[in-house]
Amino acid sequence: MGGGGRRYLDYDLEALRVEMEGMGGGRVVVAFQDSEAFDTGLVGELVGLFHSWQDRIRFSVLFGIATSVELFQARLLKATARQLYGAQFDVVQANAVLESVIMAAVAGTKAQLRIGPGLLRKLVKRQQEQVAGVGAFVSSLKYAYMNHFYANPLSALLVDGQKLDKEILQPEHLEAVRMLGSFKSHVEQSVEDGRLDHARLLLENDDYLKGRINRQAAKRQQYLGKLLQSLALVIATEHSKRSFVELYEAALEEGISLDQSPGPFDLGDAIKRSTPEELIGLIKRAMTVVVDGNPSLHWNGMGIDQDAEAAIDKFEALRADVERLIETSKKKKTSLKSKYSSQSRVLRTTVVAQKVQLSRDTATLTEEDNAFTAAIDDFFAFFKTLVGCEPLSNLFLNEVWQYDYHLPYEDVFVPRPGATFARALSRPHDYLGCACCDKANGSMVGTLPATSILYHLYSEAGASINVADLWAAYYALVGEDSEIGMDERSALVLFYRGLAEMRAMGFVKQSKKKADHIAKLKWL
């Protein structure tokens, strides 16, 4: 009810104006989240309406445009476009969002469950090729968690040691653990290493196994720390051209080793070729990583233990060395280089007895250059001790906290109804498991369900099918003259039912051209 007892219609903006006056003015923002979905005429009329009220109510219109401003404007009337004064706000690109989501939720320390490399690759690939929004990725991730914690009984082992021992752990759990692949390979490895007692105890003594399981949590943390530390350091070198996700996948699958060449972590040459200034920058970045960690991974650096202090000391010393070397070479007015840098190798041509000889010569290195080379070697050797980890699947009990099955995910998120129908209809025996169709193996026999027989006939037919011919073919297969020996009436009933089912599934429809024909609909 407005002033003077007037009642406004539901769509009367006058009511809004009165309300706004009561609130003491302000701005009305109308957001069109999915502007492409709106009818163009409707948007035009709304803009016109808002424009006519502009002197009384201050309207701002916010359009979410998924394509481009040009396309959006092309859809509007010119008169409408003239009434809009626009400003453009770009959203962050989907790839950047995806990377940060993966860093925080998949790779970060807060993630309880490791998504295995195979599944992760599939998820990321689907994300890049099929889906634009990050929502699908998040729900896939949730589904993976749900699958793991509902379907894998060993996921119970993820709880705290104390509680695990007293309340949760059952004898069956231990039995299940002994079935695991990682358990078997661990035992085999112990036997090969000659630790026979250890292997025997693992197999026979439940308490010993429990102790091992309890220690696993700490080992997992240790592994994660090392993994993230290596990745953060590799990224800090800025020599790797791959994205974080690719590096992470490779690390889980094959482990990290700087010696492997060629490989995703093949950084040796790049590091060795760096100039003194680059090396100093590299050392600085590495120190930052060691001290502060990587916030987007929720990883807080190496902490304050002996290793960390030793690393910082080492880096400090190296930096001081290199800086001193730069100073000295500046005084001598020579440029500092190492034996790895490309300029140091000179291709020399000499003409001896009308023959050209090519020889590779190492340019003479000064004392400082040699020292610098030593410093690089030193740095790289130390860097190698910090960077490196095993593949995920090598770890004892990795099945407890790794999830790498892509079939459930595909069944749920990327269903293939067409192919599923086709398979079920062409090989119904695989699903029914009946004795009568044992020998069918995908071919057409009379014992198959009527719909399936019709499907087989259908796949052999052309674009339009004569129903009488279809019936004749069907009856020849199941009729009185065949092994089945069905009488005509019941065969006809089954035939009609099968045809109705085919139509319900969208395989055929009544042809408009010929009265007694049906048209084939599914080609793909």
Place this chain on the structure above:
Amino acid sequence: MTVPIFELPDELRLSLITKQFPCREPQIRALATLLNPSSAPCRNLVVYGTEATGKSAITTALLASLDGDSFKHAIVNSIECITARHLYETVVGKVAAAVEWEAVAPRCESVSQLTVELSKMLRYTKRPDGFRFVLVFDGIDHQREAPHTLLPALARLSEIIPSLTTLFILTSPPPNKLLTTFTPNLHFPTYTKPEFITILSLSPPPPITPSTTPTETLDLYTRFLSALHDSLSRPASRTLPSLTQASRTLWPKFIQPILARTHTVKEFSKLIVLARVHFQDESLLDPTLSLSPPTTTTTPNPTIKTTDLATLLPTTARFLLLSAYLASHNPTKSDLTLFSTFHHGRKRRRGGFTGGRARKNGSQHRKIARKLLGAHAFVLERMLAIFMAVRTEWDPASGGRIKNGIVEGEQGLDNDIYMSIATLASLRLLVKVGGGGDVTDLGGKWRVAVGWEVVRGLGRSVGVEVEEWLVE
């Protein structure tokens, strides 16, 4: 005191309005005479003229200046009224507000009810002698959901209520203008060139450089406006706002040489020659959303245009859109030539069969070239078949194999493809033609809604030259 029968409108008031709205003096005088209760008040009045000729503004200003004890008015803008009922209620509300009427009826659903309400307020209430009420319907020809009897009914209002003047503001003159002569019409013609220049030069830009006098600037601006009108306005644009917009855009470019001190204010013809390119550019008449540059907080990679369609769509959607373009622009009969590998082993593109054969002379029908006809509709299944056929060639990474007529492996028809189609449809890049039928119906007809430029860019972003796949 007796009221004189005829008395011209107050000159003082008129001169104020005339000054406010230059070049509209005849119209203002006519309107004032027809509205002023002591001059020649009429019952119905039609004011018409194209957009931006000052109809509404002058009416509003004139009525506001005439307002007094024995003269009231209300203006109803039809654009603001969503239904006819909304219009009636707005009229009642505005009239009640104007005459300070207390007991307003809560609803008003029809014209007859409107007549009753207005009669209550204006006819059966004691008003001062010579009282007139002017009711303005602005843009009544654009009223939504208007019954076809609306205009005649509103015109009858003043016959029932003697003290009412109804004023209609329209874009075009009423069609039966010459058949019924009893309604006065007032035409607001578009401005002529001298009028345009007079109006625009009333607000000249600030002096170009500190050394130029305002007179010099005004002189140059006037000549600039004249040139602008000749080059743009006459052929393409006739409204004041678009000319104002054009002069605002062009003026800084025009005076650029003066600011650079290569030319002086006096050298008008040289300046015109320098700025000729801008004068020929008609794109500034095309209204844009006048975007300010994007205000992003972080731009991770400035080289990639983030608003580019190619970078926003996922790969599959891009392939689908390209397939749709091909399906829309290639005739069906060339599909076998283009996409089948069955007979030839290698593909023949660009209409392999037509090469080398002479056309028959004297054909009966001259066909219009297909590409001139725009995008054709295609059956969804055909597009999917094209997509399947070209996918392995365009994207070798998606390894799949065909077995038993069913494409297996990575590239089967899975739900992601339907999702991509749905995405493209919701972005209006693919449009379903004809109503009815489900979106997933393979027999449904579709049409691509993007142009050649977009598709070419899209194709290049995935390494496909779309030209090679088009028959014509």
